Amino acid sequence: MISAGKRPTNALPKALADYSRGVDLFYFANALIVQDDSRRLLEFSKLREDAFNVTAMTQCCGTVMCGIHRAFEGGAIWATPDSCSITGASDMAPQFYLFANDFPADKCLKLPLRNSIPTLGSAYDEMNSAPLQALMSAVRAPVDTRLVQRDYTTFDQLVSVCDVKIDNACFEQSRSRL
Numbered sequence: 001m002i003s004a005g006k007r008p009t010n011a012l013p014k015a016l017a018d019y020s021r022g023v024d025l026f027y028f029a030n031a032l033i034v035q036d037d038s039r040r041l042l043e044f045s046k047l048r049e050d051a052f053n054v055t056a057m058t059q060c061c062g063t064v065m066c067g068i069h070r071a072f073e074g075g076a077i078w079a080t081p082d083s084c085s086i087t088g089a090s091d092m093a094p095q096f097y098l099f100a101n102d103f104p105a106d107k108c109l110k111l112p113l114r115n116s117i118p119t120l121g122s123a124y125d126e127m128n129s130a131p132l133q134a135l136m137s138a139v140r141a142p143v144d145t146r147l148v149q150r151d152y153t154t155f156d157q158l159v160s161v162c163d164v165k166i167d168n169a170c171f172e173q174s175r176s177r178l
């Protein structure tokens, strides 16, 4: 919603706006090759001072490029094809629904994969569940340097030379839609 508010062409996908599906998140190793001119266009934000997520957006068009969560311990980033273009990703099937507590209950029951993958209400309450333990183990794994073809940077290194803005622009709006 924050990205959609940055530019008229960043419309929130209709299926997300009406809760017909969730946001797809892909996870990648925290090993990034970023050209200098792209690096200058990145800005970093989080929803609150003590937020666990930091998000990288573009200053030019408000595209959400990727983000990081403290629980990943620097091993991984997330990205969403709902905002940026993701190519070459594996075709791993969706593993679970997360933060279902933030979804209207009736819409939750109608989610496309509702009966075939687990539904977790809150990551923080269900951290010991098998799906989240599997995710944590994957995202905390060290970068396999055999797979990295050039010198790379990490999300943390990109953030370390930038200010992180607090941007919670859509909080009220997001809560009022439930």
Ligand SMILES: [Zn+2]
Pocket: 058, 059, 060, 061, 062, 063
């Ligand atoms: Zn742009």
